[in-house]
Amino acid sequence: MNLHSRSALHWRDLLLELVSRDLKIRYQRSAIGLGWSLMKPLSQLLIFSLVFSSVLPLNIDNYTTFVFTGVLTWSWFNTSLTSSTIAVTSNKELVRRPGFPVFLLPVLTIISQGVHFLLALPLLLLCAFIQTGLPGPAILALPMIIIVQFLLTLGICYLAAAAHVYFRDVEHIVGIGVMLGFYVTPVFYRPLDAAHRFAFLSELNPFAWLLNCYRDVFIGHTFPDGIMVVKLLCVAIPLLIGGGWVFRQVSFRFVDEI
Amino acid sequence: MKQGAIVVQDVGKYYRSRNAGRPTTLKGYLLSGRSAKQAGREAGYWGLRHVSFTVPRGRSVGVVGLNGAGKSTLLRLIGGVGRPDEGSIRVAGRIGALLDIGAGLTEDLSGRENIYLLGVIAGMLRSEVDEQFQTIVAFAELEEHIEAPVRTYSTGMRMRLAFAVAIHTQPEVLLIDEALAVGDKAFQHKCFARVAEIRATGCTIFLVSHDVEQIDSLCDDVLFLKAGRVVAYGPRQETLALYAATLESKVSDGHPHLLPVQETDPRLEDEVNRYGSGKMEIGKVVFHDSAGEPVEAIRSGDALHVTFEFQAMPQVEEAIAVLGIYAEDNTCCFETNTQLESVLVPVHGGKLTVSIGRLDLTPAQYRVTVGLFSADWNEVYDYHAEVYPLRIIGSRPAKGLLNPPVQWQAEASVAPDLAEKGVV
Numbered sequence: 205m206n207l208h209s210r211s212a213l214h215w216r217d218l219l220l221e222l223v224s225r226d227l228k229i230r231y232q233r234s235a236i237g238l239g240w241s242l243m244k245p246l247s248q249l250l251i252f253s254l255v256f257s258s259v260l261p262l263n264i265d266n267y268t269t270f271v272f273t274g275v276l277t278w279s280w281f282n283t284s285l286t287s288s289t290i291a292v293t294s295n296k297e298l299v300r301r302p303g304f305p306v307f308l309l310p311v312l313t314i315i316s317q318g319v320h321f322l323l324a325l326p327l328l329l330l331c332a333f334i335q336t337g338l339p340g341p342a343i344l345a346l347p348m349i350i351i352v353q354f355l356l357t358l359g360i361c362y363l364a365a366a367a368h369v370y371f372r373d374v375e376h377i378v379g380i381g382v383m384l385g386f387y388v389t390p391v392f393y394r395p396l397d398a399a400h401r402f403a404f405l406s407e408l409n410p411f412a413w414l415l416n417c418y419r420d421v422f423i424g425h426t427f428p429d430g431i432m433v434v435k436l437l438c439v440a441i442p443l444l445i446g447g448g449w450v451f452r453q454v455s456f457r458f459v460d461e462i
Numbered sequence: 463m464k465q466g467a468i469v470v471q472d473v474g475k476y477y478r479s480r481n482a483g484r485p486t487t488l489k490g491y492l493l494s495g496r497s498a499k500q501a502g503r504e505a506g507y508w509g510l511r512h513v514s515f516t517v518p519r520g521r522s523v524g525v526v527g528l529n530g531a532g533k534s535t536l537l538r539l540i541g542g543v544g545r546p547d548e549g550s551i552r553v554a555g556r557i558g559a560l561l562d563i564g565a566g567l568t569e570d571l572s573g574r575e576n577i578y579l580l581g582v583i584a585g586m587l588r589s590e591v592d593e594q595f596q597t598i599v600a601f602a603e604l605e606e607h608i609e610a611p612v613r614t615y616s617t618g619m620r621m622r623l624a625f626a627v628a629i630h631t632q633p634e635v636l637l638i639d640e641a642l643a644v645g646d647k648a649f650q651h652k653c654f655a656r657v658a659e660i661r662a663t664g665c666t667i668f669l670v671s672h673d674v675e676q677i678d679s680l681c682d683d684v685l686f687l688k689a690g691r692v693v694a695y696g697p698r699q700e701t702l703a704l705y706a707a708t709l710e711s712k713v714s715d716g717h718p719h720l721l722p723v724q725e726t727d728p729r730l731e732d733e734v735n736r737y738g739s740g741k742m743e744i745g746k747v748v749f750h751d752s753a754g755e756p757v758e759a760i761r762s763g764d765a766l767h768v769t770f771e772f773q774a775m776p777q778v779e780e781a782i783a784v785l786g787i788y789a790e791d792n793t794c795c796f797e798t799n800t801q802l803e804s805v806l807v808p809v810h811g812g813k814l815t816v817s818i819g820r821l822d823l824t825p826a827q828y829r830v831t832v833g834l835f836s837a838d839w840n841e842v843y844d845y846h847a848e849v850y851p852l853r854i855i856g857s858r859p860a861k862g863l864l865n866p867p868v869q870w871q872a873e874a875s876v877a878p879d880l881a882e883k884g885v886v
Contacts, residue, residue: 213587221582229570297566302541302559302637303585456545459538460477 215305219312226316241320242327248275252392264394266335266423272328273418274391280321281357281411282382284314288361289368289378296462306455307448310361314354321350332422342421345428349417352436356410359443362451369454369461390415410439465555465634468517468540468666472791474548475510475535475690509535510546510690514791517683519555522667524677524698526705527687533670534639536687537561540668541637555666556585558633561640564624569613573604573623576612580627594630601656602626603649622649629656636660638669654680674702692792694847699839700784707737707842727849735847741778742834742843745771747850749830762825762856762865766818770832772844773811780837781807785816788829788848795823795863797831807834822866824859828852 231237252271256262264270291309298304332339368374388405390396395406395416406412413436417428510532517523525533539546541559566583567576577598581591591598599608602622612620638657657680661667671677677684677698684701686693688708694701727746730736751757752765760766768785783805786797798816800807807814830852833845859865 210587214582214585217582217588220588221579225568225571225575225579228575229568232570297562298583300538300543300562301566301583302538302543302557302561304583459544 211305215308218305218308219315222308222312223316223319226312227319238320238323242324245272245275245279245324246327248279256392262393266332269328269332269335269423270419271392272331273422274389274415276321276324276328277353277415277418278386278389278391278411280317281353282386283320284317284357285361285364285378285382286375287313287317289364289375291361292365292369292458293372293462299458299462306458307362307451310358310365310451314357314361318350318354328422336423336425339421340425342425342427345417345421348433349414349421349428352417352433352440353414355444356414356436356440359440359445359447362444362447366447366451366454369458385411410436465519467519467552467554468635468668469552470513470515470536470540470549471551472549473510473513473536473539473546473551474508475532475539475544476506476547477509478506508690510539510687511548512792513549513687513690513692514793515685515692515695516793517666517668519666520664521683522661522669522681523683523685524681525668525670525685525687526672526674526677526702527693528709530689531687532690533687535690537637537639537668537670540635553635555634556632558584558628558631558636560625560628560636560638563628564620567612567620567624570611572611573599573608573615576623577608577627580624581631584628584631585633586631590632598626598630601630601652618646618649625653629653629660633660633665635666635668638667638671640671674706678702695792696786696794696797700833700835703835703839703842704737704845704847706840707739707845710739727846729849730846735849736845737847738834738842738844740844741841742772742774742781744832744834744844744846745773747830747832747846749850749852758851759853759855760821762854763820763822763867766821766852767815768818768830768832769813769815771811771813772834774809774843776810778809778836778843781809781843782835782837782839783807783814784831784833784835784845786831786833787821787823787852788831789863790827790829792848793863795828799835801837821854822864823854824863824865825854825856828854 227238231240234240249268249272252275253268256264256271257267288310291313292299292306295309298309299306329339329343364374364378389409389411390406395412396403398407413432417432417436420426420428513532513536525536527533538544539551540553541557542553566580568579571579574595577595578588578591581594581598582588586594599605602619602625604619604623604626607615607619612623615623636657654676657667661680667680669677669680681698683696684698684705685695686701686705693708694704747768747770748756749758749760750767750769751760752767754767774781782799782801784797784799787795789795800814828851829848830850831846831848832850833847834843835841835845836843854865856865859868
C-alpha cells in the first residue's frame with residue numbers, strides 16, 4: 205500500500221473517531237440525546253414563523269419552509285465557524301501529538317456540526333412537502349449545494365482558526381460577525397430588491413446566493429441557477445485555497461503559540 | 463534514506479522570549495507594534511542551536527541533560543511537532559510516541575472507545591486497532607473494566623490504558639519522553655520489557671530521561687545536551703560518564719583543582735570543552751608527524767602520533783584513555799581507547815602516545831578530543847572535548863569522510879561486433 209492512500213485512510217478514520225467522540229460526549233448522558241441538536245433550530249423556527257407570519261407579516265409564500273431553510277443553513281455555518289475558530293487552541297493535546305494532521309481540526313468541527321444539519325434535514329423536507337408538495341428531481345441538486353456550503357465554510361474557518369492562535373480577540377470578533385451576518389443575510393426575509401439602497405447586502409453576499417440555491421430546491425422545486433453556483437464556487441475555491449495556505453504556513457508555529 | 467533513521471542537521475529553534483512571548487491579543491499587538499520596533503529586536507533565546515546527529519535504523523539513543531537543555535524540544539521537533547528555525551530534520555518511517563501519557567483520554571467514553579480513539583490519534587487505522595485490541599486490553603490488565611467509562615477508572619488504570627495503546631502502535635521510530643514510570647512496580651517492569659522487546663524488533667528508539675539507569679539499560683548511544691547544544695554524542699558509557707561529571711561539578715560548584723595547578727592550555731574552559739572530576743589531569747597535547755616533528759597539519763594518508771602528558775592523584779587505580787577525531791560538524795570520524803587495545807595507563811602520571819599508522823581522512827579541518835576515564839567508565843577524570851585543531855591537507859575525494867589511496871584500473875573488453883548481433 206502506498207503512503208498516500210494510507211494517510212488518506214488514516215484521515216478518514218481520525219475524522220470518524222473524533223466526530224463520533226464529539227457527538228458521544230455531547231449527548232451520551234442526556235435523555236433525548238441527539239434530539240437536543242434539533243431543539244435550537246426548531247425553537248428559532250417557531251419564533252420566526254409566528255412573528256413574521258402573524259405579528260409582522262412579511263407576506264412570503266410558504267414562510268415556514270422559507271425561514272426553516274434559512275435558519276438551518278445559517279446555524280450550520282454559525283456553529284461551524286464559532287467552534288472552528290477555537291478548534292486549534294482548544295485541542296492543544298492533539299496539536300502537540302507527533303504526526304497529528306492539524307489541518308483536519310477545522311474540517312472535523314464542520315463535519316460534526318454538519319451531522320446536526322443532516323439530522324434536521326428530514327424535518328425540513330417534511331415541512332417542504334407539506335407546504336409545497338413533492339420536490340421532484342431538483343432534490344438531486346441538494347448534495348451539491350451542501351458540498352458548496354462545506355467548501356465555503358471551510359475556507360473561512362481556516363482563516364479564523366489560524367488567526368485565533370495569534371490573536372485571542374478573534375473569537376469575540378467572530379461572535380459579533382456571525383450575529384451581524386445573520387441579520388445582513390436574507391435568512392428570515394426575502395433578498396433585497398435591486399432598487400433598495402442596501403441591495404448590495406443581498407447581491408454581493410455569497411450566503412444570500414447559497415440560500416437562494418437551497419430555496420430554489422425546497423420551495424421552487426427547480427434546479428439552482430447555474431450562474432449562482434458558479435459564482436459561489438468562484439468565491440469558495442479561492443477562499444479555501446487561500447485559507448488553507450495561510451493555515452499551513454502558520455501551523456508550524458502553533459505549538460509555540462498555544 | 464533507510465526506514466527508521468533520523469538525520470538531524472544543524473538544527474536551531476528560536477524562542478522569542480522566555481517570559482512574555484508575543485502579545486496574544488490584537489490590542490497588545492497594536493500597542494506594542496511601535497515600541498517593540500523602537501526597542502530594537504525582541505529579546506529571545508535559542509532553545510536549540512547547531513544540533514547535528516544521525517541515528518541509524520534500529521539504534522536506540524538516550525538523551526540526557528539538565529532541565530531546560532532542550533531535550534523535549536528536540537524530541538518534539540523529531541516528532542514533527544513544530545518546525546526548526548534553522549537546519550533540517552529528516553525521519554524515515556512511522557513515528558510512535560510515548561509522551562504526555564494519559565492526556566488524551568476522554569472521560570465519558572468507555573475504555574473500549576478510548577482505545578480506538580487513542581489508537582487512531584496515535585496514527586493507527588481502525589482496522590489495525592481491531593487487530594491489536596485484545597493484546598492492548600490484556601497488556602493494560604483491564605479486561606473486566608473495558609466497557610466502563612474512563613471517568614470511573616483510577617489514575618493507575620488510566621495510565622495503563624493509555625500506555626498500552628501507545629506501546630502497540632508498531633512504530634519504526636519510537637520517541638519516549640520521561641514516560642516509563644507508569645503505574646506500580648510490576649507494570650513499570652512490564653512497560654520496560656515491552657520497550658526492550660520493541661527495540662529488539664529493530665525499531666529506532668529516541669528516549670529522553672533523567673533516569674540514567676534506564677538509559678543505561680535501554681540505549682546504545684547517548685546524546686548529551688547542554689543549554690541547547692550538543693556536548694557529546696557517542697557510546698553510552700563514555701557519554702554518560704561525561705554527563706555524570708557535569709552533574710557532580712554542578713553540585714560541587716566548579717572544577718575542583720585536586721592536583722597542583724599547572725599551566726593549562728588557554729583553549730580549555732571548564733564546563734565548556736573540559737569536563738571531569740580532576741583526579742587525573744591531561745597536560746600538554748602534541749601532534750607529531752612520522753619524522754617526529756611537532757605539527758598542526760598532516761597530509762592525508764600520513765601517520766599521526768598524538769602524545770599527551772598527564773598526572774594523577776594517588777587514589778586512582780586504573781584508567782582508560784580515549785582519543786577521538788571530530789569533523790567540524792561534530793561528527794565523530796574515529797575514536798579509540800586503551801581498553802580496546804588492552805593497554806594499561808600508568809596511573810601515577812606519565813605520557814601516552816597514540817600512533818595512527820595512516821590517517822586516510824578527507825582534507826579538512828578536524829578537532830581532536832582526548833580523555834581519561836575510570837576503568838568502569840563511571841567517572842571522567844579529565845576530558846578535553848574537541849579542543850585541539852588538526853588540519854588534513856592533500857587532494858580530496860569526490861565526497862565523503864574517507865580518503866584512502868585509490869587506483870582505478872580500466873580494462874576494455876573485446877569489442878563486441880554489434881552489427882553482427884543485429885543491434886544496429
